[in-house]
Amino acid sequence: MTELLRAIAIMALGKLLFAMQDVIIKEMSGSYPIHEIMTIRGLVAMALLLVLIHISVGLAALKMHHPGYHVLRGVLMFVAFMAFYIGLAEISLTTATALFFTAPFFITLLSIPMLGERVGLRRLLGIFTGFIGVVIVLRPDTEQFSLVALLPVAAAFFYSLCQVLVRYARLTAPASIMSLYASLAFALLAPALGLLLSAAEPHEAMSASSTTLYLAWSQPGGYDLLLLAFTGVTSAFGFMFMSHAYKRAQASRLAPFEYVMIIWVTILSYLVWAEIPDLPTIVGIAIIILSGIYVLRREESAGEKPIAYTGLTRR
Secondary structure, X not given: OOHHHXXXXXXXXXXXXXXXXXXXXXXXXXXOOHHHHHHHHHHHHHHHHHHHHHHHOOHHHHOOOOHHHHHHHHHHHHHHHHHHHXXXXXXXXXXXXXXXXXXXXXXXXXXXXXXXXXXXXXXXXXXXXXXXXXXXXXXXXXOOOOHHHHHHHHHHHHHHHHHHHHHHOOOOOOHHHHHHHHHHXXXXXXXXXXXXXXXXXXXXXXXXXXXXXXXXXXXXXXXHHHHHHHHHHHHHHHHHHHHHHHHHOOHHHHHHHHHXXXXXHHHHHHHHHOOOOOHHHHHHHHHHHHHHHHHHHHHHHOOOOOHHHHHOOOO
């Protein structure tokens, strides 16, 4: 087996862990508030990442350079993930994941004003085509459309800001440490949000996405606590597998295989909820994926540093 095939296999395993995490969070969001879920996820992931950092680079590497940028990045990551998981409470996992894969489009567009990069007409046309796929998935002209479905797109935008910020501020901390800071942000900001919302008066008739914000914190039972803690495990180990995959193969060759996430979430959604995407959704997802791969390939052929390659791994 070549190094590229090994890297693809490792990446596929990492993406499976992320897909399992999303399934658990979507399933649990009807019973526990999303800020409680994110707090547990952040705390467990932090503990595991500290062990990983100690083994790989040593805890002395935790000293932050440019702390202001790391704080801002943590806040943006928190906003991105909250938007994604609030939307996930109401729309299908396959749809939400596909909409999040607009991140490379936003990264490429944001790199123009923030990094001064030049983007050619072909890439712009690829991005435009990708957003046509978004419209097909969302179907805003139908009765089934809900503004909640835009939350994964908003999540992709805020996540893209994080990725461009890394380049703009020239943050050079290892990926494991950046992931640790993000988990710390979740562990601090999620309970703060829960405390803030506890003083608010929820409406009587709320959507599933609103309900997951206003639920009161409760002590999970043994099985539920195990599942919630497992989201932190999948986050930490999923990151580890993804990082290891990119050390084995060139990013430009490996990044398109990140779309295997769509396959995993489709399979798991069918097994857990018997969900099968309808034909327009499949067509829209295919357009988003193909456009994303085209934009990535065009960046490579343009000879520019492929910032979009870091935009697909969202953990």
